[in-house]
Amino acid sequence: SYGGAVYVIPGADHADLGGGVGSFDVASFTGQAQTYFGATSPLAGDNTGDGAADFVVAGGGYTRDGASLVLMFEGGGDVDGTLDPDDATLEVTSTGTTSGGTSGNRVLSNLDMDADGVDEVIYSQPDNTSGSRYGVGRVAVFDAGSLSASVDLDHAVLLIDGESSQDYFGFGLGGGDIDGDGYDDLFVGAPGADDDATDGGAWYQVDGGNTWAGSLGIGDAESRTLTGETASG
Numbered sequence: 001s002y003g004g005a006v007y008v009i010p011g012a013d014h015a016d017l018g019g020g021v022g023s024f025d026v027a028s029f030t031g032q033a034q035t036y037f038g039a040t041s042p043l044a045g046d047n048t049g050d051g052a053a054d055f056v057v058a059g060g061g062y063t064r065d066g067a068s069l070v071l072m073f074e075g076g077g078d079v080d081g082t083l084d085p086d087d088a089t090l091e092v093t094s095t096g097t098t099s100g101g102t103s104g105n106r107v108l109s110n111l112d113m114d115a116d117g118v119d120e121v122i123y124s125q126p127d128n129t130s131g132s133r134y135g136v137g138r139v140a141v142f143d144a145g146s147l148s149a150s151v152d153l154d155h156a157v158l159l160i161d162g163e164s165s166q167d168y169f170g171f172g173l174g175g176g177d178i179d180g181d182g183y184d185d186l187f188v189g190a191p192g193a194d195d196d197a198t199d200g201g202a203w204y205q206v207d208g209g210n211t212w213a214g215s216l217g218i219g220d221a222e223s224r225t226l227t228g229e230t231a232s233g
């Protein structure tokens with residue numbers, strides 16, 4: 001129970017679609033029990049640079065052999081049938097502590113932060129625990145076009161950690177080229193941040209560019225912070 005599922009629905013002949021999704025989906029992936037697969041809404045980008053959108057998905061707390069997962073299935077007509085992790089072009093694993101569920105892991109795959117024409121895969125664990133800091137959160141940026149098979153967070157080109165316990169950094173992910181410099185910028189939400197008020201929350205902007213790399217705290221990575229002013233807001 002609570003395994004969840006993700007379905008690929010064809011983009012043509014919408015007027016003929018109806019009934020149960022199993023009667024017209026072209027591909028599907030079903031998660032293991034208690035993994036809430038499909039809690040993260042996929043936003044398709046071209047992560048391999050071949051001109052076709054790729055299928056990158058994660059679950060609220062999807063695990064395989066105890067490791068959190070992001071799966072990338074290459075587009076171009078190859079995504080069909082009943083899928084499993086062995087069908088994925090890329091699998092990202094992490095043994096970091098997460099509680100999962102519908103408030104668990106996130107994935108974003110439609111931002112080109114280095115403007116090389118290939119979108120990055122961005123994965124977050126908002127309840128990631130670092131040492132004694134429970135729920136501090138972590139975001140990983142992957143150059144998926146240069147990766148294949150199964151990799152872990154050490155293969156990320158950029159790792160960003162939240163600031164404080166129970167900030168849940170990475171609960172929200174979004175972005176776009178907000179400053180018009182040709183690089184997509186990343187926005188990361190931390191609803192438990194206490195910048196201006198207890199649990200007032202915050203959104204952080206991480207500028208795109210071709211120089212960011214390594215492992216950083218959000219205080220070193222962000223260029224702009226929007227903070228909530230109301231306690232528990």
